[in-house]
Amino acid sequence: MEVINPQAAGIDIGSRSHWVAVGQTEQDVREFGVYNQDLFGMADWLKERNIKTVAMESTGTYWQNLFAVLISRGFHVILCNGKFTKNIKGKKSDVMDCQWIQKLHTLGLLSSSFLPDEQTEQLCTYCRHRSNLIHSAASTSKKMQKYLRLINLRLDVVVKDICGLTGLLIIRAICDGESDPLKLAALRHGNCRKSEEEIALALQSNDRKDYLFALQQELETYDHLQQKIEQCDVEIEKKLAQIIDSDQDKREHFIDPKPHKRINKNTPKNIDLNLKSYQMFEGTDFLAIEGMSYSTVLALMGEVGFDGIKRFKTAKHFASWLRLAPNNKVSGGKVLSSKIPKGSNRLKIALRNAANAIGNLKESTPLRDFFQRINFRKVRVSAVSATARN
Known part of the structure; x- marks a missing residue:
């Protein structure tokens, strides 16, 4: 050779x-x-x-x-x-x-893997660390729910999220020594669907001190992780500002806020991701696409960035790198397999989550109709992959 x-x-x-x-x-x-x-x-x-x-x-x-x-x-x-x-x-x-x-x-038989530029790589480090902190906080939340159940405080039955406004207020009062169900139920937030009477019925404790101690420890861990997430958000904001301020083409773009876009508790509170993403991708509004959330846009900015996307020749090359394109195996004119190749990354997971949200939409949109057509002919897993690829 x-x-x-x-x-x-x-x-x-x-x-x-x-x-x-x-x-x-x-x-x-x-x-x-x-x-x-x-x-x-x-x-x-x-x-x-x-x-x-x-x-x-x-x-x-x-x-x-x-x-x-x-x-x-x-x-x-x-x-x-x-x-x-x-x-x-x-x-x-x-x-x-x-x-x-x-x-x-x-012999020239090796091809190079994709690597983002240095600025995007540093942003990726912050974003991935933040995602790991969120997963750790979710694990801590499950442990708090476990110990509440062992104390016979069925907060998970009357509250949708025990780490929401109502749930955390009640858990903090329990850890401070409050055991009166009526006083605990009075901490109910106005948006909670359950009444104070229903919440009080679920908060009849068995006074186990060992489980209460473990609950206090997990609450301290949860608060510590939330503090670390806030510190990570500050670093992400600094890095985004550094990337955007260093490029005149990015600074000149501006977009109005989207008040209708849902902001959950895991969304960075100190960063206008709507504006930052619009500036980062130089006028491309990804949040205008149905199913796209702030976490999906943050994953896109952190994993590949604007310069990283331009390094792929076509959209098909990008979909193949994401392991979202079918891997057709043909021999003798016969298709042996057309499954999606093994392998995953955080951006692929984020896009699949966005595609799954599109499939749950009630109103008719182009992507939602496409999802339903694939779902009718095949299964939901194939519809999620096909919509994520589009």
């Missing part, structure tokens, strides 16, 4: 050491550690061997520091998916792995 990259190296990424191959002989392979001085030593050794381009697997998070060092030294780095380098025959070792990667890269 024709050599495409003659000055190429292959790196097998590890947690304790990295194996580097610049050729197929034993003398062309070296092992380097993972400390900072080892990474710079690897870059110097590659410079001595006149290497121009480097290929490596995206193994966990171990590749990130090495990737940054090699990019700063002027190397062209290819970060490839590990499934494209696992066809080696015979015995498997770190030396053989790095030589196999080097051979594939020399």
Whole structure:
């Protein structure tokens, strides 16, 4: 086969050491550690061997520091998916792995994975950390509901969300030592559908001190997580302002607020995502699309960004990267399979959630009608995937 990259190296990424191959002989392979001085030593050794381009697997998070060092030294780095380098025959070792990667890269058989720009990557870190905090808070909420049930305080029956306005007021009063059902029911918020009498009937405690102690601990954890989420929102706002203020084309756009758009408790309160997203994507109003929520737009900004979307040639390439396009397998003129490939990311999950919300709409819209047609011919799972792809 024709050599495409003659000055190429292959790196097998590890947690304790990295194996580097610049050729197929034993003398062309070296092992380097993972400390900072080892990474710079690897870059110097590659410079001595006149290497121009480097290929490596995206193994966990171990590749990130090495990737940054090699990019700063002027190397062209290819970060490839590990499934494209696992066809080696015979015995498997770190030396053989790095030589196999080097051979594939020399022949031009490896393609680079998508990586966002530095600003979008930093925003992605904040957004993902915020999402993890929300999941932790949801887990803490379930534990509070469990301990309330063990104390025989069936707040979950009379209140839709125990971490809503009414639920948190009652839980805080319980943790402060209040046990009178009537006084607890008097804390009911005006928007609560249940009456004070119904709430009081559900708040007959069995006075278990151990469960009450555990409930107090979980409430403190929940409050701590909410504080961390607010701090994360401040950092996200700073990063969005930095990205938008550095680009004149983004700053000049303005859009009126959407008061009809629902804002739930997990939506950042200090960020006008309607305006920020409109400026980020230079005049594209994603929130005008039915089913799109603030969390979906935030995931879109954090995972790919405006410059990241432009790096895909067509919308079909973008849908394929999201694992939303059918993977047709044809042999002998016969379609063997057309299932969507395995794999997922946070943006795919957000778009599927938006598509599911479109399927629940009562009013007729183009996307909702499309969803119903697919749902009628196939199943809801296929309709969700097809609508998310559109």
